[in-house]
Amino acid sequence: MIPYGKHQVDNDDIASVVEVLKNSFLTQGLMVPEFERRLCDYTGAGHCVAVNSGTSGLHVACLALGIGPGDLVWTSPNSFVASANCARFCGADVDFVDIDVDTRNISLEALSHKLDMACQAGRLPKAIVVVHFAGVSCDMTAIRAMTQSHGIYLIEDAAHALGGTLYGQKVGAGAHSDLTVLSFHPVKSITTAEGGAVLTNDGELSRRLKLFAQHGVTRDRGQFVENSDEADLEAEWYYQQLELGYNYRLSDLHAALGLTQLSKLDDFISRRQQLAERYHRLLEGVDIKRPVTPQGMEHAWHLYSIELISHDRLTVFREMRSRHIGVNVHYIPIHLQPYYRSLGFAAGDFPNAESFYQNALTLPIYPGLTFSQQDSVVEVLVEVLS
Numbered sequence: 445m446i447p448y449g450k451h452q453v454d455n456d457d458i459a460s461v462v463e464v465l466k467n468s469f470l471t472q473g474l475m476v477p478e479f480e481r482r483l484c485d486y487t488g489a490g491h492c493v494a495v496n497s498g499t500s501g502l503h504v505a506c507l508a509l510g511i512g513p514g515d516l517v518w519t520s521p522n523s524f525v526a527s528a529n530c531a532r533f534c535g536a537d538v539d540f541v542d543i544d545v546d547t548r549n550i551s552l553e554a555l556s557h558k559l560d561m562a563c564q565a566g567r568l569p570k571a572i573v574v575v576h577f578a579g580v581s582c583d584m585t586a587i588r589a590m591t592q593s594h595g596i597y598l599i600e601d602a603a604h605a606l607g608g609t610l611y612g613q614k615v616g617a618g619a620h621s622d623l624t625v626l627s628f629h630p631v632k633s634i635t636t637a638e639g640g641a642v643l644t645n646d647g648e649l650s651r652r653l654k655l656f657a658q659h660g661v662t663r664d665r666g667q668f669v670e671n672s673d674e675a676d677l678e679a680e681w682y683y684q685q686l687e688l689g690y691n692y693r694l695s696d697l698h699a700a701l702g703l704t705q706l707s708k709l710d711d712f713i714s715r716r717q718q719l720a721e722r723y724h725r726l727l728e729g730v731d732i733k734r735p736v737t738p739q740g741m742e743h744a745w746h747l748y749s750i751e752l753i754s755h756d757r758l759t760v761f762r763e764m765r766s767r768h769i770g771v772n773v774h775y776i777p778i779h780l781q782p783y784y785r786s787l788g789f790a791a792g793d794f795p796n797a798e799s800f801y802q803n804a805l806t807l808p809i810y811p812g813l814t815f816s817q818q819d820s821v822v823e824v825l826v827e828v829l830s
């Protein structure tokens with residue numbers, strides 16, 4: 445089976461992890477801060493906090509912004525459930541903004557309309573989690589322009605988009621958002637097995653991210669508050685818990701893998717771009733809709749997601765799987781999940797996301813996919829469609 449996505453781990457990755465195993469620190473050593481620095485260097489972000497998954501990253505992002513019960517968070521229905529769940533973890537309410545039929549990201553028209561309605565109703569979101577679907581960035585400049593006057597925070601769910609760019613800046617530079625969340629799950633741009641990171645240019649947010657990812661505990665005297673045990677304040681063992689935090693730390697083993705992976709990120713992305721261009725060419729004239737890259741964006745090509753036009757998706761999916769092509773489907777709209785239906789959402793709420801889901805098919809794309817494997821994917825697809 446040719447899978448839809450796959451990590452690439454080489455000897456240098458293996459060697460760097462083995463090296464950490466011989467060191468005295470398996471966690472809380474030097475690898476994590478180094479990985480965080482390199483992620484800042486790569487993206488241009490001012491601060492980075494590495495965490496043990498993208499989902500943890502989304503959770504601490506919401507916590508750092510002070511999202512809690514009574515607050516409202518909007519996101520895209522065309523995403524993995526974690527993009528919405530992070531707000532629910534904090535006790536906030538979730539709503540969705542329908543997608544654009546071409547970019548499959550949040551629609552700017554739908555967003556503008558929903559903001560007007562919310563403003564009139566007096567119930568604006570505290571934050572919006574925008575999702576860069578398949579690896580192409582949302583138009584952050586436009587989204588910031590619409591939301592800034594309302595004081596709405598922006599969290600970029602960039603789990604798909606590390607390595608992509610927006611108007612010449614790397615995704616994660618954060619010029620038009622408050623926080624950017626990355627995932628290093630094996631199918632993403634680079635992997636640490638499980639892992640993630642949150643990027644920001646705001647030093648105070650970075651401090652809060654770190655606190656929530658590490659039990660709410662700090663050893664930094666500058667952050668200590670007055671307490672009854674004054675005598676201990678100067679003691680070496682002393683620490684304070686300031687918030688109800690979690691253990692979302694990344695280990696040094698994972699960070700070591702992340703460091704060698706990061707050094708190959710640009711190669712991985714150019715290979716993905718090469719494969720995407722090739723698909724685009726090979727699929728010309730085939731009865732499907734190819735993905736489009738909007739002006740000003742460089743795609744990270746996490747997913748190569750096509751839409752069927754006049755064929756039944758389930759039939760095509762099963763035929764291709766039976767012929768060992770590991771096609772997949774991204775995404776079942778979040779609001780149609782039983783959990784979100786139980787909160788009151790229903791079919792018909794976000795028609796563009798629903799109709800995209802009906803016809804969406806993800807073709808294999810990953811750095812190790814060979815041109816001849818890609819040729820077989822296209823060959824089988826064309827046969828199945830004919």
Ligand SMILES: *Cc1c(COP(=O)(O)O)cnc(C)c1O
Pocket residue numbers: 497498499500523524526527575601603604626627628629638639640
């Ligand atoms: C993968 C993914 C996540 C979650 O990342 P994990 O590291 O698996 O927790 C969140 N959002 C999107 C869009 C993703 O694709």
